[in-house]
Amino acid sequence: MQPLSFSDLHNKVCAITGGAGIIGSSLVEALSSAGVKVAVVDRDGDKARGLAQRMQRETATPSFGVVADVLDKPSLERAREEITNSLGPIDLLINCAGGNHPSATTGVEFITSEPPDNLGKTFFGLDIAGFSKVFDLNFAGTVLPTMVFARDMTQRKSGAVLNISSMNSYRPLTRIPAYSAAKAAINNFTQWLAVHFAKVNVRVNAIAPGFFCTDQNRFLLADEKNGELTPRGKKIITNTPMGEFGTPADLQGAALFLLSSATARFITGVVLAVDGGFSAYSGV
Numbered sequence: 001m002q003p004l005s006f007s008d009l010h011n012k013v014c015a016i017t018g019g020a021g022i023i024g025s026s027l028v029e030a031l032s033s034a035g036v037k038v039a040v041v042d043r044d045g046d047k048a049r050g051l052a053q054r055m056q057r058e059t060a061t062p063s064f065g066v067v068a069d070v071l072d073k074p075s076l077e078r079a080r081e082e083i084t085n086s087l088g089p090i091d092l093l094i095n096c097a098g099g100n101h102p103s104a105t106t107g108v109e110f111i112t113s114e115p116p117d118n119l120g121k122t123f124f125g126l127d128i129a130g131f132s133k134v135f136d137l138n139f140a141g142t143v144l145p146t147m148v149f150a151r152d153m154t155q156r157k158s159g160a161v162l163n164i165s166s167m168n169s170y171r172p173l174t175r176i177p178a179y180s181a182a183k184a185a186i187n188n189f190t191q192w193l194a195v196h197f198a199k200v201n202v203r204v205n206a207i208a209p210g211f212f213c214t215d216q217n218r219f220l221l222a223d224e225k226n227g228e229l230t231p232r233g234k235k236i237i238t239n240t241p242m243g244e245f246g247t248p249a250d251l252q253g254a255a256l257f258l259l260s261s262a263t264a265r266f267i268t269g270v271v272l273a274v275d276g277g278f279s280a281y282s283g284v
Contacts, residue, residue: 010035018097026248103130138182194269210275241277
């Protein structure tokens with residue numbers, strides 16, 4: 001028996017949305033190191049091209065940066081054509097674009113028996129436009145790229161899709177209802193699409209990261225002035241058995257595992273938690 005490896009990924013073409021972001025960049029590095037030809041898809045073309053050029057220099061693996069908006073299907077179609085012309089047909093897709101925004105975040109965790117004078121800090125003060133923006137970015141921003149980039153996979157009857165979910169999808173966190181709802185929808189969509197694609201040998205899975213202190217949530221976890229953990233940040237650490245925040249690099253092995261047919265050939269429709277034990281801990 002040959003030892004397991006990710007060698008089957010060598011020379012495959014992977015499109016990754018949000019590829020120039022913090023988590024996306026880490027996944028791009030892992031893919032390129034495994035010999036995957038990566039198309040970095042991002043709204044920031046300079047960052048996408050810069051990352052692709054750096055990966056090509058460092059790993060000698062062809063990489064390509066392309067501009068697209070995950071909520072704009074025509075731009076995704078153009079990106080697909082550019083990727084195909086530059087790297088070849090797409091074999092793998094990672095839907096990594098997403099994020100939260102203060103406009104979809106409540107100022108308080110609870111409405112108590114003595115509600116705050118300003119209801120604007122509660123659910124009733126949420127900006128519905130901000131709520132929709134966050135929900136659409138995370139959910140529709142997963143559906144639309146899959147419609148465009150997975151098409152060739154189903155025709156060739158080979159491929160894998162990897163969605164990025166969150167621990168919020170299982171137990172919604174206080175203050176961020178739009179983000180939590182969108183990630184729960186991604187879990188459901190992952191399972192639905194896994195069944196829909198099963199007969200054409202295209203696997204669909206997701207990763208649910210735990211708590212990573214990145215730019216999108218730093219304002220919730222740490223004080224902007226002194227860097228000390230906020231009460232919310234302290235509660236998260238207390239309820240994470242491993243006692244620390246994760247890093248984007250912690251997702252690299254999980255992503256390669258789920259994308260590789262050598263290690264995950266019979267795995268589809270699952271959401272893999274990478275959370276330091278958060279989901280397993282009852283608090284006592």
